[in-house]
Amino acid sequence: MNVVLVEHADGAATDLSLQALALAADLGGEIHAVVIGPGGAAAAANVPAAVVHVAEHDALGAFAPDAWAAILCSTAERIGATAVVAPGSGRATDAMARAAVRLGEPLAANCVSITPGDPLVLTRVRWGGSLLEEARLHAGRALLTVAPHAVAAIEAGSPGSVQSFTPDLADVDLVVSVRDRVAPPAGGVSLADAKVVVTGGRGVGSAEGFVVVEELADLLGGAVGCSRAVTMSGWRPHTDQVGQTGNKIAPEIYIACGVSGATQHIAGAKGAKRILAVNTDPEAPIMSVADYAVIGDLHEVLPAVSAELRRRRG
Ligand SMILES: Cc1cc2nc3c(=O)[nH]c(=O)nc-3n(C[C@H](O)[C@H](O)[C@H](O)COP(=O)(O)OP(=O)(O)OC[C@H]3O[C@@H](n4cnc5c(N)ncnc54)[C@H](O)[C@@H]3O)c2cc1C
Numbered sequence: 280m281n282v283v284l285v286e287h288a289d290g291a292a293t294d295l296s297l298q299a300l301a302l303a304a305d306l307g308g309e310i311h312a313v314v315i316g317p318g319g320a321a322a323a324a325n326v327p328a329a330v331v332h333v334a335e336h337d338a339l340g341a342f343a344p345d346a347w348a349a350i351l352c353s354t355a356e357r358i359g360a361t362a363v364v365a366p367g368s369g370r371a372t373d374a375m376a377r378a379a380v381r382l383g384e385p386l387a388a389n390c391v392s393i394t395p396g397d398p399l400v401l402t403r404v405r406w407g408g409s410l411l412e413e414a415r416l417h418a419g420r421a422l423l424t425v426a427p428h429a430v431a432a433i434e435a436g437s438p439g440s441v442q443s444f445t446p447d448l449a450d451v452d453l454v455v456s457v458r459d460r461v462a463p464p465a466g467g468v469s470l471a472d473a474k475v476v477v478t479g480g481r482g483v484g485s486a487e488g489f490v491v492v493e494e495l496a497d498l499l500g501g502a503v504g505c506s507r508a509v510t511m512s513g514w515r516p517h518t519d520q521v522g523q524t525g526n527k528i529a530p531e532i533y534i535a536c537g538v539s540g541a542t543q544h545i546a547g548a549k550g551a552k553r554i555l556a557v558n559t560d561p562e563a564p565i566m567s568v569a570d571y572a573v574i575g576d577l578h579e580v581l582p583a584v585s586a587e588l589r590r591r592r593g
């Protein structure tokens with residue numbers, strides 16, 4: 280028997296969690312799921328697992344990674360799970376690292392395939408996505424996270440049963456928790472959900488230069504992203520950053536403007552179905568991953584595309 284951490288938002292399991300459930304199926308055996316906190320019971324109704332365990336506790340309104348770790352460890356222990364699988368989100372990875380410390384077991388992060396057996400044979404994404412590693416996991420209880428957007432998500436569906444429980448949480452489990460949230464500007468499309476992402480890199484030249492990137496994103500109903508060179512320059516907030524140390528996104532099309540295409544950047548855009556590069560340099564590394572390219576100055580190309588879109592829409 281194995282257990283999967285299922286994160287939820289707006290009453291439904293997240294896509295990354297459905298990807299984790301899909302990969303966990305390769306372990307064989309019955310799959311249980313754990314959902315945590317307010318809204319968990321509603322989300323559980325569409326989690327396709329044999330049993331969904333819903334952790335309910337007054338203190339779970341805000342994300343607390345040690346509390347999540349405690350819940351994962353106690354649930355795994357209670358049901359005798361041989362593996363604990365989690366989505367590759369920041370929160371789940373944080374909680375799983377803490378669970379690994381509690382259990383004294385290794386954590387295998389960013390898995391993309393599993394061959395059951397003893398030891399488990401895993402394929403993991405390493406080095407910002409530039410390398411696939413085959414690893415053998417020797418552990419009493421396997422702790423795995425699933426690389427974002429590398430595995431097709433399982434369809435949402437009805438669970439066999441849903442069981443609510445109140446986890447036993449100590450004060451120390453709640454010392455680290457989210458105390459405040461800064462909401463993005465209202466009305467925008469989030470990078471995580473956007474079907475179109477228009478990203479600007481150092482080639483944009485300045486914070487003010489992003490006007491042309493924002494305009495195109497707006498016309499396409501998309502979100503604005505940026506590279507780390509941009510966040511390091513203070514032109515955009517880190518919440519806009521795409522890459523190994525930023526957001527991992529999966530839009531239908533990724534329009535990368537003035538971005539060289541460093542492996543650490545592309546690590547965040549690997550889930551994109553198509554990449555369009557706009558760059559003055561035909562030899563830029565991004566050309567090796569781009570499906571389409573426009574060789575030119577983004578400050579000429581983007582306004583021209585935006586003007587044409589506006590003209591066609593009358
Ligand atoms: C541990 C680690 C983690 C990292 N994590 C990330 C991460 O999460 N995300 C990330 O992005 N980077 C990350 N980096 C940094 C990464 O290695 C690169 O330095 C960074 O992505 C470069 O950003 P850039 O492409 O915007 O800038 P540059 O590499 O300077 O590229 C600028 C590009 O713009 C083009 N250009 C210039 N002017 C124009 C113009 N007018 N029109 C069109 N094109 C133009 C140039 O030809 C060039 O290709 C990380 C690095 C490390 C070591």
